[in-house]
Amino acid sequence: MALLSPTKPAHARGGPDRPPRRLGLSQRLGRLDVKISPYLYISPFFLLFAVVGLFPLVYTAIVSLYDWNLLGGQGDFVGMANYVAVLQQPLFWKSVVNTFSIFLFSSVPQVIMAITIAAILDQNLRAATFWRMGVLVPFVVAPVAISMIFGRLYADQYGFINEVLGLVGVDPVAWHGDRLASHFAISTMVNYRWTGYNTLIFLAAMQAVPRELYEAAVIDGAGRVRQFFSVTVPQIRATVIFVVITSTVGGMQIFDEVRMYDSQGLGGPNRDWMTTVVYLYDVAWGNQKSFGRAAAVAWLLFLLIVLIGMINFLLTQRIATGGGRGPKVSRRHTKRLLAEARAAAASHDGPVPSAAPGGTPGAGQGSPPPPPSIPPVRPPAGPQSPNPGEDVR
Amino acid sequence: MLSSTRPRRSRRVAAATAGIASLALILGACSGDSEDPGTTGDGDGEAMDEEITLTVATFNDFGYTEELLAQYADEHPNVTIEHVTAAESGDARTNLTTKLAAGGEGLADIEAIEVDWLPELMQYPSLFADLPTIDGRWVDWKVEQATTPEGQLIGYGTDIGPEAICYRSDLLEAAGMPSEREEVAEWIGGEGATWESYFEAGKEYTEASGDAWFDSAQATFQGMVNQLDAAYEDPATGEPLDLATNTQVKDLYDQVLTAAVEDDLSAGLEQWGDDWSAGFQNDAFATMLCPSWMTGPIEERAGSIEGWDIADVFPGGGGNWGGSFLTVPASGANTEAATELADWLTSPEIQTQAFENSGTFPSQIEVQQSDEVLAYVNDFMSGAPAGEIFATRAQSIDGAPFKGANYFAIHAEVQNGINRVDLNGEDPEKSWETAVTDAQNVIQ
Numbered sequence: 118m119a120l121l122s123p124t125k126p127a128h129a130r131g132g133p134d135r136p137p138r139r140l141g142l143s144q145r146l147g148r149l150d151v152k153i154s155p156y157l158y159i160s161p162f163f164l165l166f167a168v169v170g171l172f173p174l175v176y177t178a179i180v181s182l183y184d185w186n187l188l189g190g191q192g193d194f195v196g197m198a199n200y201v202a203v204l205q206q207p208l209f210w211k212s213v214v215n216t217f218s219i220f221l222f223s224s225v226p227q228v229i230m231a232i233t234i235a236a237i238l239d240q241n242l243r244a245a246t247f248w249r250m251g252v253l254v255p256f257v258v259a260p261v262a263i264s265m266i267f268g269r270l271y272a273d274q275y276g277f278i279n280e281v282l283g284l285v286g287v288d289p290v291a292w293h294g295d296r297l298a299s300h301f302a303i304s305t306m307v308n309y310r311w312t313g314y315n316t317l318i319f320l321a322a323m324q325a326v327p328r329e330l331y332e333a334a335v336i337d338g339a340g341r342v343r344q345f346f347s348v349t350v351p352q353i354r355a356t357v358i359f360v361v362i363t364s365t366v367g368g369m370q371i372f373d374e375v376r377m378y379d380s381q382g383l384g385g386p387n388r389d390w391m392t393t394v395v396y397l398y399d400v401a402w403g404n405q406k407s408f409g410r411a412a413a414v415a416w417l418l419f420l421l422i423v424l425i426g427m428i429n430f431l432l433t434q435r436i437a438t439g440g441g442r443g444p445k446v447s448r449r450h451t452k453r454l455l456a457e458a459r460a461a462a463a464s465h466d467g468p469v470p471s472a473a474p475g476g477t478p479g480a481g482q483g484s485p486p487p488p489p490s491i492p493p494v495r496p497p498a499g500p501q502s503p504n505p506g507e508d509v510r
Numbered sequence: 511m512l513s514s515t516r517p518r519r520s521r522r523v524a525a526a527t528a529g530i531a532s533l534a535l536i537l538g539a540c541s542g543d544s545e546d547p548g549t550t551g552d553g554d555g556e557a558m559d560e561e562i563t564l565t566v567a568t569f570n571d572f573g574y575t576e577e578l579l580a581q582y583a584d585e586h587p588n589v590t591i592e593h594v595t596a597a598e599s600g601d602a603r604t605n606l607t608t609k610l611a612a613g614g615e616g617l618a619d620i621e622a623i624e625v626d627w628l629p630e631l632m633q634y635p636s637l638f639a640d641l642p643t644i645d646g647r648w649v650d651w652k653v654e655q656a657t658t659p660e661g662q663l664i665g666y667g668t669d670i671g672p673e674a675i676c677y678r679s680d681l682l683e684a685a686g687m688p689s690e691r692e693e694v695a696e697w698i699g700g701e702g703a704t705w706e707s708y709f710e711a712g713k714e715y716t717e718a719s720g721d722a723w724f725d726s727a728q729a730t731f732q733g734m735v736n737q738l739d740a741a742y743e744d745p746a747t748g749e750p751l752d753l754a755t756n757t758q759v760k761d762l763y764d765q766v767l768t769a770a771v772e773d774d775l776s777a778g779l780e781q782w783g784d785d786w787s788a789g790f791q792n793d794a795f796a797t798m799l800c801p802s803w804m805t806g807p808i809e810e811r812a813g814s815i816e817g818w819d820i821a822d823v824f825p826g827g828g829g830n831w832g833g834s835f836l837t838v839p840a841s842g843a844n845t846e847a848a849t850e851l852a853d854w855l856t857s858p859e860i861q862t863q864a865f866e867n868s869g870t871f872p873s874q875i876e877v878q879q880s881d882e883v884l885a886y887v888n889d890f891m892s893g894a895p896a897g898e899i900f901a902t903r904a905q906s907i908d909g910a911p912f913k914g915a916n917y918f919a920i921h922a923e924v925q926n927g928i929n930r931v932d933l934n935g936e937d938p939e940k941s942w943e944t945a946v947t948d949a950q951n952v953i954q
Contacts, residue, residue: 187607188611188633188637268784273933274785274788275784275788276784293780294933294935380781380782380786385929386926386927386928386929386933387926387930387934387944402607404919405919405952406630
């Protein structure tokens with residue numbers, strides 16, 4: 118390509134005054150080079166994606182349409198029968214509920230803890246690198262090792278936690294008998310492992326926030342907490358979205374911790390803590406040995422993750438923008454609107470609504486203001502209104 | 511200022527979707543891989559005197575040491591043996607089934623299998639070489655287990671698991687019960703021991719000491735159900751029986767749970783779980799069912815505890831729990847040479863050496879009564895003559911139960927049912943109903 122490139126300017130120079138004599142092979146190649154090279158440069162990712170991403174997805178979809186035994190291989194085409202069979206299994210739905218429950222117990226506290234720790238680490242600490250590296254230590258520990266240690270902690274009869282509870286006179290918790298307790302226990306393993314990792318991602322984003330913003334906030338009289346919510350969180354919003362989505366995907370695919378939580382690794386005698394991925398594993402490699410059904414489970418799980426990921430994405434976007442400038446905007450906006458409403462009411466010689474001193478939309482709704490003022494008061498609370506954004510600009 | 515850095519929402523949503531999709535795909539693709547303890551046996555499939563490499567894949571400890579395998583290499587200079595060991599039988603099973611599913615690529619020339627995987631593998635006998643029969647080497651039922659209805663032998667037997675009762679002599683003594691090996695065997699019922707007499711002895715102990723008699727109802731049930739000729743399926747057709755009307759299993763279920771819950775004989779520990787392991791150190795129970803290979807795990811967990819012993823008795827006649835086979839996957843390049851090696855590895859002389867190395871009780875008839883086996887003494891088990899006891903126990907095993915394609919699926923549900931009661935205190939009848947429903951869902 119380097120050899121071809123000099124021919125190009127020559128062609129362009131002779132272009133306008135005389136017709137091109139003929140297009141040589143090198144020129145043609147040159148033109149091709151311009152058109153195709155960019156795609157070639159970015160192709161490695163897409164080729165890799167096609168091999169390790171797209172192909173398994175499509176192949177899984179094909180497998181899910183067949184009666185496919187682990188050992189026997191491909192069988193008859195059965196259409197959607199595998200999906201129907203899976204959706205009719207009560208165990209599938211139980212595993213979905215378990216997955217959600219464990220996901221909520223793990224991802225929500227995990228993200229909150231991670232962002233809090235990151236905010237603390239973002240301050241001027243002594244030996245900052247030591248602390249920052251320290252939070253990553255749990256991530257380096259192998260999940261199986263974590264599960265073994267936590268298994269000892271959470272054992273029902275001779276577990277460390279129940280022993281400690283016994284010392285302070287609390288009844289032992291049935292970590293393997295009570296459904297919610299088992300979800301909590303598994304979530305702590307997940308949190309132990311992933312909080313530090315997410316903290317570092319948050320920290321990296323926080324370091325990139327321009328310091329001038331904090332200076333300006335300090336001059337404006339904002340305290341630490343206010344700085345955090347009004348400067349830090351809005352500035353790292355993209356990272357929050359990233360972390361929420363990755364932890365959603367991870368949270369919906371919890372496997373190791375469940376496999377190691379008891380000796381059979383299938384969610385206990387009642388399948389009380391069997392996640393959907395473990396269910397998938399059991400369908401494919403357990404007693405059913407049905408790759409077809411397992412592929413159907415994989416696809417259903419994929420759709421579920423996309424759905425939850427989308428919901429989380431929309432939620433995160435709302436919270437991050439709302440948390441950043443929501444209060445400031447809405448208060449000023451509300452005050453102005455209330456002033457207008459008062460003026461309008463005065464001109465109507467009605468009673469002046471003296472309510473809404475705080476100016477929050479909720480308080481405004483509580484007292485009955487004159488009819489025409491209601492619609493403008495409400496929008497700041499809703500995300501669907503374009504008003505707040507325009508107002509700021 | 512902030513909003514100006516914000517792209518339009520719709521594009522963001524699309525980007526997020528793509529992001530989630532690719533992440534899910536990548537993670538999904540990763541999770542499909544399993545650990546891979548096997549290596550490729552890369553023989554050339556040429557004549558027998560050519561240089562070949564044979565791979566033997568086993569799990570846990572088969573007692574196949576380097577020195578033992580070196581003997582074969584000495585006799586066959588053209589053969590190099592590679593021995594691959596998986597830490598757990600579960601890993602080996604996943605490895606085997608995954609590679610069989612992939613057409614046999616990457617399998618070892620000899621793959622060890624556990625008796626529990628036989629029913630699933632027997633459905634696809636063409637995946638394994640048909641091994642030439644060797645008359646009179648093994649106990650009959652061991653050969654029957656690995657023979658398909660069409661008469662193909664898919665594996666050569668290595669060890670078996672004759673069951674006895676392991677007990678804590680110190681705990682029995684403290685409770686004022688018999689504690690000497692012969693006394694305990696007699697107390698539990700001697701030659702005519704039944705499950706009733708075993709549980710009766712348990713009641714005496716539990717009343718005197720207030721402690722549990724056995725470790726887990728599910729483990730005890732395992733021993734009971736292994737004595738049924740055909741627990742969950744019709745041996746003639748292989749069709750699964752309806753669990754709701756399966757009275758022989760229900761009777762055992764009721765019997766073991768009455769003993770476990772009403773008579774309070776069970777320590778309520780899930781076998782192989784963390785509590786179970788800790789129970790050995792906490793004097794949680796006095797006796798347990800004890801296949802020959804169980805002495806290893808007991809020693810591992812009980813460690814410094816002194817007083818473990820073996821009683822030469824087993825309720826309800828003889829019982830076998832576990833045991834393994836060597837198979838030769840048909841896809842291998844050197845199946846003939848591999849068959850020869852499997853033959854050698856399961857020969858009485860070699861299996862005796864393996865027994866001395868790791869305590870796996872041989873399935874070969876002639877060495878079960880050999881001096882080497884009979885002389886074996888287990889120091890940890892208070893110096894019990896383990897070789898002699900298990901040789902006697904092996905005599906009383908009269909056959910292997912029928913286990914078809916659905917055996918383990920149904921059995922797992924019944925085990926879950928027992929655990930729900932034994933571990934979590936659920937009502938036995940309700941738990942049985944659940945097991946019946948769940949079993950219906952897993953039958954193929």
